[in-house]
Amino acid sequence: MTALPHVALLLLAIGSLTGCVMFAQPPAPLTCDADLVGRWIPLPDSPQDKVPLGKDDHADVDAQCHVRLRDSAKTAQPEFDALGFTLDGQRYLALGFKELDGLFAASAQTPPTASKGMPASAVTLIKYRIRGDELEIAMLDVVQVMQRIEQGTLKARETDTSTYLFEGGPKKLQALLAANPDLFDEFGGKDKTLRMRRATAGELR
Structure with missing residues (x-):
């Protein structure tokens, strides 16, 4: 499987x-981050140029953090909920199987399922900042995560x-995130960081 989020954010990553x-x-308990509400447009120098959302596309996030991806080349508008949490000042989105189903609807890939030992409650995480x-x-x-698991420096x-599945309750998973910030790509990485800008008033038509 692959994994993605917000907004196009999610899609992009998923296919990579x-x-x-x-x-x-x-x-941690999932909530809607009010800072995500609005319309987001891919930036031209982001790796997102390599995925479905291009310069004429956007992602709309409503007050409940329900996301609708608009791809100008397609009539379908994939939808999913982008709920998350904040831990030690870092913001995360958590995408379960239902959310991934909606996200994968924008691609030709097959979405992951909760089969083969994967609990229905499982989520993949996306880290973001505004x-x-x-x-x-x-x-x-x-x-990098898979290499560390195979080397025995991470347990999954x-x-x-x-x-792979990181097991345990919320406190154990919180400790895992706190002790391993390098589980995620670094912000600002030109080749990997996905970037979008908030639409201006004139772009909300």
Whole structure:
């Protein structure tokens, strides 16, 4: 499986992963981040140019953090909920199987399922930050995470080939995130960080 988020954010990432890393459950209660509400447009120098959302596309996030992706080249508008949590000042989105189903609707890929030892409560995480009118999304560095798991420096259960699950309750998963900030790509990375800008008033038509 692959994994993505916000906004196009999610889609993009999802199509780029070679393996799957999930968490047994959300590490904290999920809420809607009011800062995400609005319309977001991909920035031209973002890796998002390599995925479905282009310069004429956008993502709309309503007051409940329900996301609708608008791809000008397609009539379908994939939808999903982008709920998340804040931990130690870092913001995360948690996408479960229902959300991934909606996200994958924008691609030709097959969405992951809760089969083969994967609990229905499992989620994949996306880290993000908002600076002014710019949204940056950092995905899980799946290749690096999988290498560390195979080397034994991270503990996770392999539920299927190239599919790993971090197990435990919220406190254990919170401790995992706090101790391993490098699980995610770094913000500002030109090759990996996904970036979008908030639409101006004239772009809300």
